[in-house]
Amino acid sequence: xxxxxxxxxxxxxxxxxxxxxxxxxxxxxxxxxxxxxxxxxxxxxxxxxxxxxxxxxxxxxxxxxxxxxxxxxxxxxxxxxxxxxxxxxxxxxxxxxxxxxxxxxxxxxxxxxxxxxxxxxxxxxxxxxxxxxxxxxxxxxxxxxxxxxxxxxxxxxxxxxxxxxxxxxxxxxxxxxxxxxxxxxxxxxxxxxxxxxxxxxxxxxxxxxxxxxxxxxxxxxxxxxxxxxxxxxxxxxxxxxxxxxxxxxxxxxxxxxxxxxxxxxxxxxxx
Numbered sequence: 001x002x003x004x005x006x007x008x009x010x011x012x013x014x015x016x017x018x019x020x021x022x023x024x025x026x027x028x029x030x031x032x033x034x035x036x037x038x039x040x041x042x043x044x045x046x047x048x049x050x051x052x053x054x055x056x057x058x059x060x061x062x063x064x065x066x067x068x069x070x071x072x073x074x075x076x077x078x079x080x081x082x083x084x085x086x087x088x089x090x091x092x093x094x095x096x097x098x099x100x101x102x103x104x105x106x107x108x109x110x111x112x113x114x115x116x117x118x119x120x121x122x123x124x125x126x127x128x129x130x131x132x133x134x135x136x137x138x139x140x141x142x143x144x145x146x147x148x149x150x151x152x153x154x155x156x157x158x159x160x161x162x163x164x165x166x167x168x169x170x171x172x173x174x175x176x177x178x179x180x181x182x183x184x185x186x187x188x189x190x191x192x193x194x195x196x197x198x199x200x201x202x203x204x205x206x207x208x209x210x211x212x213x214x215x216x217x218x219x220x221x222x223x224x225x226x227x228x229x230x231x232x233x234x235x236x237x238x239x240x241x242x243x244x245x246x247x248x249x250x251x252x253x254x255x256x257x258x259x260x261x262x263x264x265x266x267x268x269x270x271x
Contacts, residue, residue, distance in 0.1 A: 043169065044205070047201045050102065051103065051109060057203070062145070062232035069228055077229070086124035091121070092120070098154075099113065099225075102149055113196045118227040125220070129224050130224075133211065136209075139233070141209065145205050145230075145234060148202055155219040158184065162184060166215070169206065170210065170212040172211050187200060
């Protein structure tokens with residue numbers, strides 16, 4: 001009789017051991033805060049943009065971040081250079097009738113960007129636009145997030161500012177991360193007097209790094225303008241991960257409880 005009770009106690013202890021260990025492993029895994037980050041490239045846009053509050057990057061915790069609004073009359077944020085799609089000179093004109101800065105850059109959102117600054121190239125009648133290249137030696141790490149705001153363009157061939165547009169991002173090796181292509185009439189408001197209702201954000205996210213972006217339109221012969229170039233580096237290693245001691249503590253606590261329970265069970269059956 002006593003031997004049968006001891007065997008039953010052992011079987012119960014084995015079951016409890018299995019349950020306790022499984023529970024400990026489950027709890028241990030639950031507290032490891034391994035960040036789940038989508039590593040595939042993500043293209044963003046086109047979306048309305050009147051100020052940085054409209055940027056999808058505004059709440060990201062970057063290791064570094066730069067926003068170029070051209071309000072000092074030049075492109076001088078670190079680690080980036082711009083070239084025109086047409087090969088013609090790049091300039092930052094001041095306030096004027098044709099200037100179409102991001103709306104907030106003159107201090108007030110009022111539907112007009114004539115009092116700000118933007119980056120402009122004239123276009124050659126075939127194409128107009130920009131390519132921005134990032135220098136890893138200056139930045140330390142290539143940006144993982146890059147965005148640009150299209151504000152206006154002019155084509156005497158295709159509806160002032162409504163000709164087809166292409167945005168593209170490039171990885172660290174110069175390979176394409178994908179394109180956003182808008183057809184005829186899918187961007188612009190057929191005006192060239194600084195209106196901001198048609199300003200649009202385009203961007204790309206690639207956690208392995210972005211070496212360049214480009215944005216261009218066909219048939220541009222009177223100007224292509226962008227603003228609010230923005231780029232930052234997001235480090236995955238900055239995300240919190242629980243200490244291993246947390247996991248082992250849970251397992252140890254479970255095993256301690258198991259030992260106490262088994263001791264009491266066997267002792268009770270011996271009595």
